[in-house]
Amino acid sequence: MTPNSPSTPSRRSFLASTAVAAAAVAGGFPLLAACGGPAQGGKEGATGGKALKAILPKYVPTNLSDPDIPGVNGSSAGYTKLPDPLATSVKGTPGKGGTFKAMTPIWGTVPKKDNAYYTAVNKALGATVRFDPQDGNTYQEKIGAVLAGSDIADIVTIPGWNMQGQIRNAVVSKFADLGPYLSGDKVEKYPNLANIPTGAWQMSVFGGKLRGLPMPSPVIGNAIFYRKDLLDGLGATLPTSADELLAFGREYTDARRKRWAFDDLWVCIQKMFGLLPDAPHYWQLDGDKLVHKIETAEYREALAFARKLHDARVVHPDAEANKDADAKIRFTGGGTLMYNDGTGSWHGLASEQAKANPEFDMRALDLFSADGGKPVLYQDPPAGVFSFINKDLPKERIEELLALVDYIAAPYGTKEFQLINFGVEGTHYTTKDGVPVRTDRGIQEAQPATYLFFASPPHVIAYPDFPEVVKEYAGWMARQAPHVRKPLFFGMQIVEPQRYASLYTPFDDLQKDIRRGRKKVSDIEEAVNTWKKSGGDELRKWYADILEKQGSGR
Amino acid sequence: MKDLELARGITRRQRFLRDRTLLLMTLPAVVLLLVFNYVPLLGNVVAFQEYDPYGAGITGSPFVGTYNFERLFLDNRFWEVLVNTLVIFFTQLVLFFPLPIALALLLNSVLNDRVRAWVQGIIYLPHFFSWVLVVTVFQQMLGGAGLIAQQLRERGIGGFDLMTDPGFFKFLLTAQSVWKDAGWGVIVFLAALAAVNSELYEAAAVDGAGRWRRMWHVTLPALRPVIALLLVLRVGSALNLDFEQILLQRDQVGPGAAEVLDTYIWWTGVRTGDFGYATAAGIFKGVFSVLMVLLANKVAHMLGEQGVYSKR
Numbered sequence: 001m002t003p004n005s006p007s008t009p010s011r012r013s014f015l016a017s018t019a020v021a022a023a024a025v026a027g028g029f030p031l032l033a034a035c036g037g038p039a040q041g042g043k044e045g046a047t048g049g050k051a052l053k054a055i056l057p058k059y060v061p062t063n064l065s066d067p068d069i070p071g072v073n074g075s076s077a078g079y080t081k082l083p084d085p086l087a088t089s090v091k092g093t094p095g096k097g098g099t100f101k102a103m104t105p106i107w108g109t110v111p112k113k114d115n116a117y118y119t120a121v122n123k124a125l126g127a128t129v130r131f132d133p134q135d136g137n138t139y140q141e142k143i144g145a146v147l148a149g150s151d152i153a154d155i156v157t158i159p160g161w162n163m164q165g166q167i168r169n170a171v172v173s174k175f176a177d178l179g180p181y182l183s184g185d186k187v188e189k190y191p192n193l194a195n196i197p198t199g200a201w202q203m204s205v206f207g208g209k210l211r212g213l214p215m216p217s218p219v220i221g222n223a224i225f226y227r228k229d230l231l232d233g234l235g236a237t238l239p240t241s242a243d244e245l246l247a248f249g250r251e252y253t254d255a256r257r258k259r260w261a262f263d264d265l266w267v268c269i270q271k272m273f274g275l276l277p278d279a280p281h282y283w284q285l286d287g288d289k290l291v292h293k294i295e296t297a298e299y300r301e302a303l304a305f306a307r308k309l310h311d312a313r314v315v316h317p318d319a320e321a322n323k324d325a326d327a328k329i330r331f332t333g334g335g336t337l338m339y340n341d342g343t344g345s346w347h348g349l350a351s352e353q354a355k356a357n358p359e360f361d362m363r364a365l366d367l368f369s370a371d372g373g374k375p376v377l378y379q380d381p382p383a384g385v386f387s388f389i390n391k392d393l394p395k396e397r398i399e400e401l402l403a404l405v406d407y408i409a410a411p412y413g414t415k416e417f418q419l420i421n422f423g424v425e426g427t428h429y430t431t432k433d434g435v436p437v438r439t440d441r442g443i444q445e446a447q448p449a450t451y452l453f454f455a456s457p458p459h460v461i462a463y464p465d466f467p468e469v470v471k472e473y474a475g476w477m478a479r480q481a482p483h484v485r486k487p488l489f490f491g492m493q494i495v496e497p498q499r500y501a502s503l504y505t506p507f508d509d510l511q512k513d514i515r516r517g518r519k520k521v522s523d524i525e526e527a528v529n530t531w532k533k534s535g536g537d538e539l540r541k542w543y544a545d546i547l548e549k550q551g552s553g554r
Numbered sequence: 555m556k557d558l559e560l561a562r563g564i565t566r567r568q569r570f571l572r573d574r575t576l577l578l579m580t581l582p583a584v585v586l587l588l589v590f591n592y593v594p595l596l597g598n599v600v601a602f603q604e605y606d607p608y609g610a611g612i613t614g615s616p617f618v619g620t621y622n623f624e625r626l627f628l629d630n631r632f633w634e635v636l637v638n639t640l641v642i643f644f645t646q647l648v649l650f651f652p653l654p655i656a657l658a659l660l661l662n663s664v665l666n667d668r669v670r671a672w673v674q675g676i677i678y679l680p681h682f683f684s685w686v687l688v689v690t691v692f693q694q695m696l697g698g699a700g701l702i703a704q705q706l707r708e709r710g711i712g713g714f715d716l717m718t719d720p721g722f723f724k725f726l727l728t729a730q731s732v733w734k735d736a737g738w739g740v741i742v743f744l745a746a747l748a749a750v751n752s753e754l755y756e757a758a759a760v761d762g763a764g765r766w767r768r769m770w771h772v773t774l775p776a777l778r779p780v781i782a783l784l785l786v787l788r789v790g791s792a793l794n795l796d797f798e799q800i801l802l803q804r805d806q807v808g809p810g811a812a813e814v815l816d817t818y819i820w821w822t823g824v825r826t827g828d829f830g831y832a833t834a835a836g837i838f839k840g841v842f843s844v845l846m847v848l849l850a851n852k853v854a855h856m857l858g859e860q861g862v863y864s865k866r
Contacts (some may be wrong), residue, residue, distance in 0.1 A: 014763075144824050148607035166827030170608035256707045258699060317698020319716050322805035335699070498606065502826040513808045516722055 015294065044169075046494045046550050047208045055210045056178045056201050060194035065413035067460065067475040068309065073481035076218045078474030079462035082434055083413040090416055091194055094403035096396075103153040104145065104453045105162075106133035109444070117423045117445035124419055125404050129155075137325055143167060147174055155401060157387045157453040164279075164505070168495040170338060173208035175388035179210045181402055190406035192416075196459055199382030202491050212493075213405055213455040214383035215313030215490035218343065219484050221380045223364035224268045225331065225346070226338045236337075238365060242272060242305055249314030252337055260316040263317075263327045263339035266306060266515065271367055273302035274376035279504060280494035281378065281487040283543055290488075290540050290547070294507055294528050303524070305370065306515040320516055326392050330337025332360065336345060346473055348447075348465045351438070352468075364476045367483070378487045388456045406456070411457035420451050435464050490553040500539050503531060601833040615830075622834035631809075632818070632835065639800035639814040642800075643792045645724040650731055651788065654739030655781065659773065661740065662747045677737025679811045688734050692726070693717055723803075730799060741849035744779060750776040770795035790862075793839050815839050 001156070047055075064087040069078030069312050102308050110133050111117070122128050132153070134142050140162045146152060147170040150239030158167065180186075187194045196216060204212030226238070236252055239245040249261035275298045276282050282293040293299055309315050318326060332353055333338040343364065353360035369375040387405075389398055418436075422518045428442030438447060461473045512517040528536075569578070601622050602616040610616075626632050657677070662671045680688070695701050698715035708714045716722055754772050763771065797816040804812045811819070815835065825831025847862065854861035 141824050142822075144827060147828075165825060166606075166608060169606070169827075173609040255699075255713060258704060260699075317700075317703075317713075317715050317718070318693065320715070321693060321697055323693065498604075499826070502822060502828050502831075505821075505826050509809045512805060513810065516718065516806045516808070518810060 022053075043493050044207075044497045046489070046492045046546050047205050051208065052202065052205065052393050055183045055205065055208075056198055057182045057196075057210075058185055059192060060188060060191065060197045061198075062191060062195045063409065064411055069461075069471065069478075071474075072478045073221045074484065075477040075481040076459045076461050076474065078470045079412055079460060080464060080467035080470045082431075082436060082464040084434060086415045086418055087413055088416075089410045089414045090407045093124070093126030096400050096405045097127060098397060098400050099128040099130065100155060100397075100401055100404070101130050101132070101153040102155045102157075102450075103274050104131060104133050104157040104450055105136035105139040105159065106448055106450075107136040108448055110448070111445045111448055112239075114397070115445045116192065116427050116441070118450075120424045120427075121356065121419060121451060123414075125407060127400065127404055129404070133448070140164060144170075147171075152249065153390075154390050154393060154397070155387055155454060156390070157385060160381060160383070161283070161383045165501045166498055168206060168493075171211060171388060172209075174204075174391060174494065176213045176391040176393065176398060177209040177211060178355060178389065178398075178402070181398060182210060187475045189404060192406045192409040192411065192457065193402070193455060195311045195411060195457060196455070197382065199486075199491050200458075201383075203381055203383040203493050204386055205493050207495055208310065211388055212238050212383070212386035213388070215382040215385040215387075215453065215456040216382060216458050218459045219379050220377055220477065220480050221342055221384065222267050222271070222340060223346075224265055224338050224340055224367070224474070225345050225362045226365055227331070227334070228361040228363045229359045230334060230337055240366075240368050242370035244372075245272075246312060247309055249309060250312055253312075253314045255313070258335060259337070260319075260335065261314045261337050262309060262319075263314075263316055263330055263336040264319040264324065265309070265338065265340045266369065266511070267340045268365075269306050271375060271377055272303055272370050273298045273305065274369065274378075275302050277378050277380075277487055280489050280492070280496065280543075281381075282504075283488045283540075285488060285552075290544055292531075292536065292540070294524065294531065300521055300524060301370065302522050303511060303514045307517065307521065310515055315400070322512070330459070331362075338365070342346060343473065343477070347466055347469050350466055350469050354486070363472060366479055368474070370532075375483050376481045376485055379484045379490060382491050385453060406455075409455040409457055412460050412462040417457070422446055437465055486554045488552050488554070489543075489546070492546075492550065492553040497542065500535050500542075501538060502527075503535050507531075566847060568613060596648065598833055598837055600830050601837050603830055605830040605833070607827075607829055618830070622830045624840075625831055626838065631813075634810075635813045635815055635818045638811065639793055639795065641725045642727060642795055646731060646795075647788065647792075648727050649725075649728045650736070651785070653732055653736045655743055657736060658740045658743035659769065660748060661744060664775075674737070674740070677740065679737070680734045681738035684736065685734075685796070685802055688730055689799070689802050692730055696726075717803075720807040723807045723811045726803075727795075727799065731796065732734050742784065743777060745778050746780045747773065748765045779859055782854045782857065786847065786850040786854050786862045789850040790843055792846055793843055 006507035031171045065079070065083040068080045071077040077254070113131075117130075118131070136159075139159070139526065143156075143158055143162055144165065144167065146156075147167070152174060158171065163171075182193065193213075196214060200214035200216040201210065204210055204214045216373065231238075231252075234252055235246065251261075253259065253261045276284055276293040276296065278293075283290045284293075285297070316330055318330065319336070327336075327339050327341065328337045328345070328349060332349065346362065346364070349362060350360070367375045367377060389401055393401070405417050408420055408421070415461070422436050422438065423442050423446030425431060425436075427439070428446045429436045429438045431437075461470050461477075463470050506527060510519065510524070514521055514523065564572075582669060597612065600612060600615070602617055602619060603612070604618050604621075605612070605615045660672060661670055664673070683691075691701060696716040697703065698718065700717075703713035703715065716726060719726075750773065755768055758768050758772055793815050795814050795816065797820070800812055800814055801817050801820065804817055806812070819832045819835050819839070822835070823827045851861040851863065
């Protein structure tokens, strides 16, 4: 682009191309993304009563091994040892030599393609599953774009928390009805899928059809973790009320030593204040009127408390800058004393730190209500992650894929579970005194969940390599379980009409703005008014209708 | 000009035959342009639909007229976003745009080729860093737990956090852009400077012009067409801020300061699934940008410059 050559046409086309490209990008990707069948009726709403009973698979539990720590009040059972010998739950090879493309999320490093783990599992399956794992932190955007296109993998995993906006509508349009293969007695053909509890299957009903393959979740899946080793060194006692938590923060934050008491604790602060969960469980009954989460006093109290933590400067600045992806690193590095995470990461962190920092000792805080009493913990949905099968697959391919999924869903203590979760003995783990220990290669290839997403056995806490973690984890969950309560519409998969898709999203920004000192708690009122006017009250009626026709799910 | 006069004497067909090789050579580019720029443009039709990408698609979604545009223009958030976009753009225009020119003049005055090559290499380098990396570096330096804040704390002075300050955000963005791209921006100006006939400098020097006079009367006039051209292009893409840079830092300061048109379109479209609405916002952006280019080009013409295109 030298100034001396007046090549007008080329400049004009250059300009045209940039301006047009901008408009085209802004317009999304419609043409490349066109196609898709005609709109199907009955996408929205929920399914209950007889219609639901007719499509749910029969529950046939397989008790292959007894837990060392039995579950109480619905808490997950714990296994500290690996059963010897391992049971077999699938006879023969389930696959027929087919090849399936899969789309799954991943947190951390993507394993190499064609690695020994994939090869071994595919061989055992008798079919080839090709993975293309996508970053779990940006999966929401990815999935929205992929589902709008026509090139959808044969089996797609979608976590429940990624089903914002129109994703549930997309599920209804793009994925196969598995009812003809699994409803009622038909599931007995797949014994490991029949072993999945009914609640998890109920969550897998989208738009009146059984479409999902569930990954059952524990009754409570999030915790505040603390560094017992560091707290002991400081002589700190654990807080048992909101005030004590704030005092703890003030006492043990030492910015000069690069140590802050807390990371972003919002998820569990909500639990301390008995706040309702998110869509579609964000309603409670006040008399006979439905009240939304954002209309409750608890919502304001929880935000006001979170704001206090901000004002007291006891939250790590990088967490305040929304750098959530590094929360684990801040915690293991001693930058924070407490952080919030899914309980699933407990074992991963413990095993990761075992070599690097033998002192490292993380524990989960017993949850309390803000005033120091017993908390109200709303139960997590019975299934949190789902996989779906592309509706364009022919019947035989769907049957083959379901047979593979049945193999993958084998429960703890089976040869199949061992292969899926640990890989090949000698390559991915070694057994010492009956305890499987992952090798470095096992950590790279077999540890990140891939196949596991397709469907899982009922949730258990089974880490024979870290029996201490099992005891702590199962004990913690058993202590929380008595406080667990079912929210309204529990276990129901509700597909909201598209016109309400963007109603709730501004509150995600608003709560961050309030918690991080950019807006006032009182700004909620205006936002709630806008919400009501732009469809909130209609949405309330819509849910009241579901409540009347389909029941509360409790 | 002589060619042109000759060309007038021949018919369109003769011209076509004469230029056929050249025309054939442009064909791949034209096809690419059509397929990837013009054909997707048709997708803008979803702005007039209640578009359901997951079921009905473009052909099946119902038309709703200008409903999406009405929603857009009645939405307070949209106007806030537009203001944010323009504020950030003008901050960058004023604080960023002159820097590469100044740097180019500075580098041009360095006579030692080796030193010049080194400096150029170093200031180009950040251009090749991804935004993720740039943002992380800034967080590690200027964040609340960053190097500078931590040094201050150790000396008993209270820390600070420039990364989460909504008022500072537009300057933060500019600082990041300067660090990343000011060096890269120098290239065009250096090329223009290299094209200046050195006899002009000699002649000016003989006439007794000093350093400043030479810069004012020789160097800057030589740079004027490039500056005008780049300015027009920059204004034309005023609403096109660095999407990735802002998206990465949006939740750091909240949408009040950081939501710009591109992130808003992304948020409402890809994230929430309100594609019709997002496309309406995209069309607005496109039209607005074209108007800005025309305006800036007009101004360039009035100043006697050629601008991006000129009338024949």
